[in-house]
Amino acid sequence: xxxxxxxxxxxxxxxxxxxELGYTxxxxxxxxxxxxxxxxxxxxxxIRVNNMVIFPGSTIILDNNEFSxxxxxxxxxxxxx
Amino acid sequence: xxxNNPLSDAVEGVTKGLLEWSKENVSAFIQKLKNKKLxxxxxxxxxEIVREQYxxxxxxxxxxxxxxxxxxxxIELGLTLKKLESEKQKERLQNLREKILKKxxxxxxxxxxxxxxxxxxxxxxxxxxxxxYAENPITQLKKDIEDTLQNIEKHxxxxxxxxxxxxxxxxxxxxxxxxxxxxxxxxxxxxNAKLIQDSIEPLKNLLKEYSLERFSNGEKxxxxxxxxxx
Numbered sequence: 677x678x679x680x681x682x683x684x685x686x687x688x689x690x691x692x693x694x695x696e697l698g699y700t701x702x703x704x705x706x707x708x709x710x711x712x713x714x715x716x717x718x719x720x721x722x723i724r725v726n727n728m729v730i731f732p733g734s735t736i737i738l739d740n741n742e743f744s745x746x747x748x749x750x751x752x753x754x755x756x757x
Numbered sequence: 758x759x760x761n762n763p764l765s766d767a768v769e770g771v772t773k774g775l776l777e778w779s780k781e782n783v784s785a786f787i788q789k790l791k792n793k794k795l796x797x798x799x800x801x802x803x804x805e806i807v808r809e810q811y812x813x814x815x816x817x818x819x820x821x822x823x824x825x826x827x828x829x830x831x832i833e834l835g836l837t838l839k840k841l842e843s844e845k846q847k848e849r850l851q852n853l854r855e856k857i858l859k860k861x862x863x864x865x866x867x868x869x870x871x872x873x874x875x876x877x878x879x880x881x882x883x884x885x886x887x888x889x890y891a892e893n894p895i896t897q898l899k900k901d902i903e904d905t906l907q908n909i910e911k912h913x914x915x916x917x918x919x920x921x922x923x924x925x926x927x928x929x930x931x932x933x934x935x936x937x938x939x940x941x942x943x944x945x946x947x948x949n950a951k952l953i954q955d956s957i958e959p960l961k962n963l964l965k966e967y968s969l970e971r972f973s974n975g976e977k978x979x980x981x982x983x984x985x986x987x
Contacts, residue, residue: 680797753805
C-alpha cells in the first residue's frame with residue numbers, strides 16, 4: 677500500500693480531500709457534515725487537520741499517534757505490507 | 758509543467774513550498790483509497806515505528822505464549838514505548854504513556870512498562886529456568902505469564918521519584934508478606950535507579966528466602982528476587 681505524507685500538503689488541499697470524503701473542517705479540526713468534531717475512535721480525542729491519518733476501505737480518519745495506529749493494526753492487521 | 762498523471766504531479770510536482778492539489782488530483786487519490794491501495798498520514802515515521810513492533814520477533818514470541826488479546830496489545834505498546842525511549846522521543850513517549858493510562862488504567866500502563874523496561878523477557882527467562890520441575894511446562898509457562906500480568910501489582914514495585922528507601926522496604930515487605938510471589942521485582946529508571954541501589958542491602962536482609970539477580974545498565978536498575986526452592 678502506498679503511503680502519502682500530508683506534511684507538505686496545503687491546508688486547502690487537505691480540506692478538499694476531506695470534503696471529497698464526506699467531511700469538512702474549520703481549518704483546525706476535522707468535522708462531520710453537521711459541523712461536529714470527528715473523534716478518533718481509539719484514543720477518544722478530536723482529530724486535527726494538521727495531524728490526521730486517513731486509512732482506506734470504509735474510510736477511517738484517526739489522529740496521528742502511536743496508540744491509535746497500533747489499535748488500528750490490532751483491528752485490521754498489517755495492511756501496509 | 759504537468760504530466761498526464763495527476764497522482765505523480767500531486768506527489769512530486771512541487772519541490773518547494775506546500776503541495777496544492779487540484780480536484781482532479783484528489784479524485785484520483787480517492788479512487789486509490791477506495792481500492793485500498795493508498796493511505797494518508799501526516800508523519801509516516803509513526804506508522805513505521807508501530808509496524809516495526811507489530812512485526813517484531815519479540816511480539817511474535819509473546820503471541821505464542823499469551824492468549825489474552827488485551828495483554829498482547831499492552832505488550833506491543835510497551836515495545837513501542839521502548840522504541841520511542843531509545844530514539845529519545847520524549848514528547849511522543851509521554852503522549853503514548855498518557856493514552857495507555859487513560860484507556861487501561863495504572864495496571865495497563867504497568868504491563869506496558871514491564872515490557873518497556875526489558876523486564877518481561879528476563880522474567881520469562883527465570884520462569885523457563887524453573888520449568889524443569891513442571892509436569893506440563895508449556896501450559897505452566899503460559900499460566901505463569903498470564904497470572905503475573907493479571908496481578909502485576911503483586912509482583913513488582915515501580916520505584917517513583919517521590920519514594921524513599923524506607924518506602925521501598927515497607928512496600929516490598931507488604932507485597933511479599935501478602936502474596937508470597939515466586940519472583941518479586943523492584944524496578945526503576947534514572948534518577949530513581951540510585952534509590953534502588955541504596956535499597957539492595959536492606960532488601961536482601963528482608964527477603965532472606967529469596968536469591969537476588971540484579972540487572973543494571975546505568976539507566977535502569979532492576980532487582981529480581983527469586984524465591985529459593987526448598
